[in-house]
Amino acid sequence: MAMGVVSLGLLLLMLLQPQALALTSNGGRLQDFLRLPSDNADSRKRWALLIAGSSGWDNYRHQADVCHAYQIVKNAGLKDENIVVMMYDDIANNPSNPQKGVIINQPNGKNVYVGVPKDYTGKDVNKNNFLAVLLGNKTAVIGGSGKVISSGPNDHIFVFYSDHGNPGVLYMPSGERLTANELAQALNKKHDARAYMGLVMYVEASYSGSMFEGLLPTNNGVYAMTASNATENSWATYCPGSPNQPPPGYNTCLGDLFSVSWMEDTDANHPGETLAQQYEAVKKRTTTSHVMQYGDLDLTSQTLGNYY
Numbered sequence: 001m002a003m004g005v006v007s008l009g010l011l012l013l014m015l016l017q018p019q020a021l022a023l024t025s026n027g028g029r030l031q032d033f034l035r036l037p038s039d040n041a042d043s044r045k046r047w048a049l050l051i052a053g054s055s056g057w058d059n060y061r062h063q064a065d066v067c068h069a070y071q072i073v074k075n076a077g078l079k080d081e082n083i084v085v086m087m088y089d090d091i092a093n094n095p096s097n098p099q100k101g102v103i104i105n106q107p108n109g110k111n112v113y114v115g116v117p118k119d120y121t122g123k124d125v126n127k128n129n130f131l132a133v134l135l136g137n138k139t140a141v142i143g144g145s146g147k148v149i150s151s152g153p154n155d156h157i158f159v160f161y162s163d164h165g166n167p168g169v170l171y172m173p174s175g176e177r178l179t180a181n182e183l184a185q186a187l188n189k190k191h192d193a194r195a196y197m198g199l200v201m202y203v204e205a206s207y208s209g210s211m212f213e214g215l216l217p218t219n220n221g222v223y224a225m226t227a228s229n230a231t232e233n234s235w236a237t238y239c240p241g242s243p244n245q246p247p248p249g250y251n252t253c254l255g256d257l258f259s260v261s262w263m264e265d266t267d268a269n270h271p272g273e274t275l276a277q278q279y280e281a282v283k284k285r286t287t288t289s290h291v292m293q294y295g296d297l298d299l300t301s302q303t304l305g306n307y308y
């Protein structure tokens with residue numbers, strides 16, 4: 001009887017003051033029950049930073065990987081305001097493109113160029129801007145849309161980088177290369193700024209393991225998966241002359257094996273698969289290099305849907 005009265009009172013209060021309750025309740029059931037459209041956005045955002053570090057028709061595959069990654073994060077429900085795309089953007093309308101305005105990431109695949117935001121293109125895809133965007137430092141950005149990862153302590157961040165690499169460096173389409181130490185420093189800075197709850201970074205590049213090996217702490221909430229270990233190349237796929245070749249007219253590879261492996265796995269198993277399960281699936285399919293994990297492996301028990 002007494003319980004019933006209390007519940008009724010609470011229910012009335014909820015109906016009258018949903019906002020006040022949502023603000024004061026600490027993740028209880030009432031809050032879930034009463035969640036307003038704006039609550040989700042305020043409590044925990046997902047962000048994505050997607051970058052292709054190359055340019056030119058021969059490197060079609062890196063920008064194709066990044067466009068496909070954009071479709072994945074978009075499908076996962078991330079908003080464009082929380083997605084930053086950095087790509088040279090010389091592929092879709094390249095004179096060599098047999099399908100003008102179209103980018104595909106697998107033979108007979110759908111057009112992954114649709115809707116891709118042009119945040120940073122051409123010469124604006126460079127090391128300075130990549131680090132400024134990652135760190136959420138608007139004043140350090142030069143050119144581009146000015147969009148940055150202005151994340152907070154409860155947010156989840158996904159970073160995907162597709163490009164060429166060498167020991168300890170990732171390339172950029174213009175300017176200097178990004179060194180492993182610069183990346184490690186930026187990630188530490190992001191951690192010290194309490195600017196994420198979890199950060200997942202996938203890197204497609206030769207020698208990509210060398211970007212993290214011995215540099216990524218195991219307790220900072222940053223988990224990295226790389227296409228190759230510190231001492232080997234990573235490889236393209238869907239290349240002319242290979243078993244799964246591009247349609248006629250394409251004289252370039254459509255993707256990279258590690259990249260299409262995680263993305264096609266995501267397309268098939270989103271959102272419930274865990275990051276650990278994805279690593280196993282990607283490792284199994286990527287037979288031409290050693291897929292590696294670095295950093296905070298605790299994150300791998302989380303599902304893909306937490307990030308993308």
Ligand SMILES: *[C@@H]1O[C@H](CO)[C@@H](O)[C@H](O)[C@H]1NC(C)=O
Pocket residue numbers: 137139140
């Ligand atoms: C942001 O970038 C500007 C310009 O490079 C720099 O002076 C400033 O210290 C940076 N802010 C933070 C919080 O790192």
Ligand SMILES: *[C@@H]1O[C@H](CO)[C@@H](O)[C@H](O)[C@H]1NC(C)=O
Pocket residue numbers: 229230231232290
């Ligand atoms: C890294 O790759 C090279 C070349 O494929 C291989 O010989 C080596 O055993 C690998 N090391 C690790 C730790 O996977």
